Amino acid sequence: xxxxxxxxxxxxxxxxxxxxxxxxxxxxxxxxxxxxxxxxxxxxxxxxxxxxxxxxxxxxxxxxxxxxxxxxxxxxxxxxxxxxxxxxxxxxxxxxxxxxxxxxxxxxxxxxxxxxxxxxxxxxxxxxxxxxxxxxxxxxxxxxxxxxxxxxxxxxxxxxxxxxxxxxxxxxxxxxxxxxxxxxxxxxxxxxxxxxxxxxxxxxxxxxxxxxxxxxxxxxxxxxxxxxxxxxxxxxxxxxxxxxxxxxxxxxxxxxxxxxxxxxxxxxxxxxxxxxxxxxxxxxxxxxxxxxxxxxxxxxxxxxxxxxxxxxxxxxxx
Amino acid sequence: xxxxxxxxxxxxxxxxxxxxxxxxxxxxxxxxxxxxxxxxxxxxxxxxxxxxxxxxxxxxxxxxxxxxxxxxxxxxxxxxxxxxxxxxxxxxxxxxxxxxxxxxxxxxxxxxxxxxxxxxxxxxxxxxxxxxxxxxxxxxxxxxxxxxxxxxxxxxxxxxxxxxxxxxxxxxxxxxxxxxxxxxxxxxxxxxxxxxxxxxxxxxxxxxxxxxxxxxxxxxxxxxxxxxxxxxxxxxxxxxxxxxxxxxxxxxxxxxxxxxxxxxxxxxxxxxxxxxxxx
Numbered sequence: 001x002x003x004x005x006x007x008x009x010x011x012x013x014x015x016x017x018x019x020x021x022x023x024x025x026x027x028x029x030x031x032x033x034x035x036x037x038x039x040x041x042x043x044x045x046x047x048x049x050x051x052x053x054x055x056x057x058x059x060x061x062x063x064x065x066x067x068x069x070x071x072x073x074x075x076x077x078x079x080x081x082x083x084x085x086x087x088x089x090x091x092x093x094x095x096x097x098x099x100x101x102x103x104x105x106x107x108x109x110x111x112x113x114x115x116x117x118x119x120x121x122x123x124x125x126x127x128x129x130x131x132x133x134x135x136x137x138x139x140x141x142x143x144x145x146x147x148x149x150x151x152x153x154x155x156x157x158x159x160x161x162x163x164x165x166x167x168x169x170x171x172x173x174x175x176x177x178x179x180x181x182x183x184x185x186x187x188x189x190x191x192x193x194x195x196x197x198x199x200x201x202x203x204x205x206x207x208x209x210x211x212x213x214x215x216x217x218x219x220x221x222x223x224x225x226x227x228x229x230x231x232x233x234x235x236x237x238x239x240x241x242x243x244x245x246x247x248x249x250x251x252x253x254x255x256x257x258x259x260x261x262x263x264x265x266x267x268x269x270x271x272x273x274x275x276x277x278x279x280x281x282x283x284x285x286x287x288x289x290x291x292x293x294x295x296x297x298x299x300x301x302x303x304x305x306x307x308x309x310x311x312x313x314x315x316x317x318x
Numbered sequence: 319x320x321x322x323x324x325x326x327x328x329x330x331x332x333x334x335x336x337x338x339x340x341x342x343x344x345x346x347x348x349x350x351x352x353x354x355x356x357x358x359x360x361x362x363x364x365x366x367x368x369x370x371x372x373x374x375x376x377x378x379x380x381x382x383x384x385x386x387x388x389x390x391x392x393x394x395x396x397x398x399x400x401x402x403x404x405x406x407x408x409x410x411x412x413x414x415x416x417x418x419x420x421x422x423x424x425x426x427x428x429x430x431x432x433x434x435x436x437x438x439x440x441x442x443x444x445x446x447x448x449x450x451x452x453x454x455x456x457x458x459x460x461x462x463x464x465x466x467x468x469x470x471x472x473x474x475x476x477x478x479x480x481x482x483x484x485x486x487x488x489x490x491x492x493x494x495x496x497x498x499x500x501x502x503x504x505x506x507x508x509x510x511x512x513x514x515x516x517x518x519x520x521x522x523x524x525x526x527x528x529x530x531x532x533x534x535x536x537x538x539x540x541x542x543x544x545x546x547x548x549x550x551x552x553x554x555x556x557x558x559x560x561x562x563x564x565x566x567x568x569x570x571x572x573x574x575x576x577x578x579x580x581x582x583x584x585x586x587x588x589x590x591x592x593x594x595x596x597x
Contacts, residue, residue, distance in 0.1 A: 070444055075450070
């Protein structure tokens with residue numbers, strides 16, 4: 001198992017804030033909008049440097065999505081910022097008609113996704129957003145795993161023409177990816193090569209997958225760990241190549257088991273290469289209030305749960 | 319262009335509308351007929367626009383149709399303005415067509431910059447385009463059209479609050495006040511109260527026009543243009559009759575979304591002189 005260490009712990013939303021500022025410096029067409037959550041989205045630095053390129057919309061997310069769509073006419077590249085819940089479910093029809101169907105170059109940037117939003121509870125802990133967004137034709141869906149990757153993803157999506165959903169979160173977690181990485185949309189990252197099982201993880205589950213890999217190593221199981229940061233378009237070649245070698249797979253995500261990364265992988269396996277799969281995901285329920293780490297443990301989204309799923313899927317290989 | 323010339327074009331546009339809706343036995347003739355004069359005045363008299371069509375519209379005025387179901391009038395006016403060949407109007411709502419049931423960009427029909435149909439979204443989109451115009455120091459104007467029933471959507475009021483707050487004064491919103499929606503009179507379904515007072519209270523410059531009187535519309539739009547750049551968005555409350563131009567379709571919600579049969583088509587066309595040649 002390749003060793004991953006970290007010297008720093010940060011939230012992915014801060015990676016977005018730094019990336020947005022850098023994207024703004026690189027391209028004068030990059031503009032930002034926010035629905036009364038500047039601090040939560042870490043947009044302060046961008047606003048300080050480019051006050052004329054920021055639009056405060058107030059608590060009116062539907063209006064924000066429409067305005068962002070309209071801004072693209074004339075060449076602006078709008079980044080909208082609010083919580084994941086208000087970036088998707090609340091404004092699904094606005095995104096569908098004015099952004100996705102209209103093929104507008106809007107970057108929907110969503111913080112506080114999933115259970116790790118923590119104490120605010122289920123009203124705010126959206127676990128269905130990846131599903132909603134990946135069903136929209138032409139929508140790119142990205143869920144980076146740490147501060148550095150989120151920063152790189154933010155810079156990368158400014159250079160890509162088309163609608164993007166960028167999902168990140170609130171908790172402070174280890175920073176373990178390279179600081180100056182180049183983010184390639186749709187290209188999986190090989191975290192660790194192995195031969196006994198494939199673990200594909202996205203977002204906050206990638207660090208948990210690394211921890212699981214270390215535990216599995218002590219048990220004599222050699223896990224291949226792949227980070228799928230881009231859920232759509234999916235890097236099918238990377239997954240198929242790995243499963244051809246290992247013969248089984250565990251998917252891990254902070255999302256409902258219906259509609260997320262796991263389902264995308266199951267669909268791929270059914271059509272291209274049959275292999276047993278286990279899901280690490282929320283089992284079709286809403287979340288609840290609590291500390292992020294306690295919630296991740298309770299809902300089975302931690303390294304220990306990944307280890308159990310690996311043992312189960314290896315047993316099913318037959 | 320002279321008023322009588324514009325009126326002639328509007329007559330042809332009305333012929334196009336009833337023929338398009340008849341041709342596919344589906345679509346929304348009522349609101350389309352009511353707004354024919356407005357769209358003709360915009361595209362043939364008021365707007366600075368180029369039928370060569372460029373999505374970004376630098377240096378051009380932009381029109382957004384928010385009540386996308388009155389697509390027949392929009393398509394006819396675009397075709398008659400030179401955005402695409404009028405023969406394409408015959409493909410309205412048919413398979414493999416660029417002339418979709420509701421306006422769409424997906425098939426790349428020239429003249430369309432945003433999809434609409436799910437109501438209440440166009441004002442927000444227009445505001446976004448208006449902001450980009452301002453950032454680019456482009457003095458062009460953004461126009462929108464909305465149904466009065468459409469104002470029942472909450473997003474309209476989010477946008478109505480935003481525009482005065484951010485001094486979006488390069489925006490002229492027109493509301494088609496025909497008093498009808500699919501299920502019946504607006505007053506009965508969900509009354510809007512005093513629209514002038516509502517928009518004024520939100521901070522808009524509000525004006526009135528008679529939407530089936532070409533002189534009133536052109537005068538109103540010229541006045542609206544003069545009022546741009548003064549710190550307030552402009553709301554033009556435009557009185558029309560749904561179905562205007564075809565006596566048996568006028569003033570009722572019953573022709574909101576119903577196509578005429580063969581006999582009704584003949585009766586309608588008999589009331590609408592052919593002025594530019596049918597497609």
